[in-house]
Amino acid sequence: MKLRHIALALCAVATTATTATTYAQQAPKPEDQIRYRQSIMNVIGRQFGMLAGMAKGEVPYNKEAAVKAAGLVETLSTLPAPLFGPGLDKGAPTKAGAKIWTEPDKFKAALEKMQGEVKKLPAAASDPATLKVAAGDVGKTCKGCHDDYREKEFRN
Numbered sequence: 001m002k003l004r005h006i007a008l009a010l011c012a013v014a015t016t017a018t019t020a021t022t023y024a025q026q027a028p029k030p031e032d033q034i035r036y037r038q039s040i041m042n043v044i045g046r047q048f049g050m051l052a053g054m055a056k057g058e059v060p061y062n063k064e065a066a067v068k069a070a071g072l073v074e075t076l077s078t079l080p081a082p083l084f085g086p087g088l089d090k091g092a093p094t095k096a097g098a099k100i101w102t103e104p105d106k107f108k109a110a111l112e113k114m115q116g117e118v119k120k121l122p123a124a125a126s127d128p129a130t131l132k133v134a135a136g137d138v139g140k141t142c143k144g145c146h147d148d149y150r151e152k153e154f155r156n
């Protein structure tokens with residue numbers, strides 16, 4: 001009897017742990033989603049910053065590094081869209097403008113414009129002249145969205 005109780009108790013613990021893990025995977029807290037989108041943006045910023053530096057001649061051109069960075073920017077640019085979804089306008093300090101949630105279609109269009117230009121980066125990165133043009137085009141889409149949808153200061 002005693003052993004059976006222990007076994008049942010262990011089962012209950014295991015079930016609770018599994019449920020908690022599943023829940024965490026399905027519905028991360030807004031706070032975590034906001035931090036995650038900022039992390040992605042920061043990596044995009046660092047990787048693209050290097051490409052922009054090469055395009056401007058501020059950083060020596062390096063083909064291998066450029067192609068790698070371009071691939072990362074392309075891959076990462078596919079991640080943020082759902083992280084600007086409903087309910088993710090607050091929950092942690094953020095620079096995301098409130099307008100994102102009042103005109104989601106326009107924001108989505110700005111994101112897609114960036115993704116469209118970013119797709120051209122990996123092929124362009126293997127040559128300094130084509131990289132210069134492609135990085136310039138991508139940079140305009142970053143700036144365009146930041147001008148419209150990113151606040152200068154963190155808000156909560």
Ligand code: HEC
Nearest residue numbers: 041042044045048094095096110111114141142145149150
């Ligand atoms: C569709 C809109 C949009 C596009 C396109 C976009 N961003 Fe952003 N970006 C944002 C928003 C909104 C934030 C603020 C997110 C937050 O704080 O929650 C942000 C934050 C950042 C940050 C974090 C730094 C900070 O101010 O805290 C960096 C770096 C960044 N973006 C770089 C880029 C780069 C580089 C590109 C182009 C390759 C780009 N972004 C394209 C909307 C955009």
